[in-house]
Amino acid sequence: RVARPGLYAAGELVVREGDAGASMFIVVRGEVVVTLTAAAGEVARLGPGAFFGEMSLLTGEPRTANVAARSDCDLLEITVDDMRRLVFADPSIVERVGMAVATRREALERHRATGAGPAPEPPQSFVARAWRFFRLSAPAAEL
Numbered sequence: 001r002v003a004r005p006g007l008y009a010a011g012e013l014v015v016r017e018g019d020a021g022a023s024m025f026i027v028v029r030g031e032v033v034v035t036l037t038a039a040a041g042e043v044a045r046l047g048p049g050a051f052f053g054e055m056s057l058l059t060g061e062p063r064t065a066n067v068a069a070r071s072d073c074d075l076l077e078i079t080v081d082d083m084r085r086l087v088f089a090d091p092s093i094v095e096r097v098g099m100a101v102a103t104r105r106e107a108l109e110r111h112r113a114t115g116a117g118p119a120p121e122p123p124q125s126f127v128a129r130a131w132r133f134f135r136l137s138a139p140a141a142e143l
Contacts (some may be wrong), residue, residue, distance in 0.1 A: 002085055003076035008069040021056030021063045023079045030073030035066045054097050057083055
């Protein structure tokens with residue numbers, strides 16, 4: 001109920017690596033392709049039920065990859081304010097999405113052709129940082 005629907009045509013760029021981002025997307029119909037500017041090939045293809053953009057949503061950092069519609073897509077967009085409302089209703093969302101972020105960040109780092117970057121952030125550390133970004137108090141066991 002908090003997400004905004006959007007239609008993207010095949011080939012249309014949904015998010016651009018390096019751009020500011022304060023939302024995430026859920027694929028309802030169609031398929032998107034994740035790529036990196038400095039790397040050849042696709043990082044991933046995501047279909048119905050998958051989500052992307054969560055790294056920027058949870059941290060306020062710039063987008064870490066390009067995502068384009070591979071086919072015509074119906075997407076749901078969730079903004080920071082929308083996510084804040086969801087987190088108030090179910091605080092475990094931050095941990096569940098945060099764990100996915102940590103896994104994806106590690107995969108992106110492995111895929112980058114630019115050489116070794118900083119080590120991926122441990123999932124627990126990332127989740128704690130997301131709690132701080134939303135200005136919420138995490139359960140003591142989370143920190």
